[in-house]
Amino acid sequence: EAVKRNIPYAYFDTESGVKHAQQLHIARRLDTAIEKQQFELYFQPKMHLKSQTINSCECLIRWFDDGKFVSPAQFIPIAEHSGFILPLGEWILDSAFAQAKKWHQQNLNIRLAINISARQFTQQGFVQSIKQRLAHFNVPAHLIELEITETAIMDDEEFGISVLQALSTLGISLSIDDFGTGYSSLGYLQRFPVNKLKIDQSFVRNMATDTRDQALVLSICQLAKNLGLDIIAEGVEEHAQLEKLKEYNCDLIQGYLLSRPIPANEFEVFLAKGVSF
Ligand code: C2E
Ligand code: CA
Ligand code: CA
């Protein structure tokens, strides 16, 4: 607060004014983006370190607004704010389930992890909508994973846990996304019926050189082990990070080292080629 007050108002207003105009522009463009078929799901592989196999991926949305790429880091928060995330979330779920069905029919054993925003997670009927899709697309529950942030769950803890419980009963996998960036209260973890923790990439970024980050990642890995949870590190770009993560008995990795998020057809090519480290 003190820092903000020291900034001249004129500068501050212009800055926030421009930002506001940009957000409004994006919100308006988003409104028609589903009809215009401007969204596409991309897939980023996750590798199981011990077996060196790829049997899951994260679904990441891509928006090409009249061909121009707009980052989800930019438009997802706007969609969350405007409520557009709800119809968009439906679109994402339908696309992910359709792809899961396709790969399952091709006998590719790939689990798809879908990002669920807080607004979606806390919406009435969310669990039912997942249950209906499992039946409608005829996809086995073990091929579906949901990535949920701590913040979404903790918004109303009791309700959040009941939703996790119901989802878990359906047989789908659940992981805590961006772990370590939210509530950082470790006590809650024991109460969450989840399968996996996803270490946020901000901890992974400098872990090859930063001993503090190394200590953090190691203790998160140990914590996960003690709680019987799988652990995945995201944002792995370098071999040095990979080596540390192997040393820490991290279960899975995801990052540019392996592959960027890619369209479904490229993902199939990637799988066919195989990887080894
Ligand atoms: P997230 O869920 O934490 O996703 C991970 C982000 O890290 C993705 O950014 C991914 O492309 C990026 N990433 C993966 N590997 C690396 C790496 O090695 N280095 C670096 N620097 N980055 C890496 P992306 O696709 O731009 O998505 C940003 C955020 O937007 C996501 O963060 C998520 O919060 C949101 N998002 C993306 N797709 C969806 C979606 O389908 N639904 C919802 N609700 N949110 C989404
Ligand atoms: Ca995610
Ligand atoms: Ca994440």
Ligand code: CA
């Ligand atoms: Ca993130």
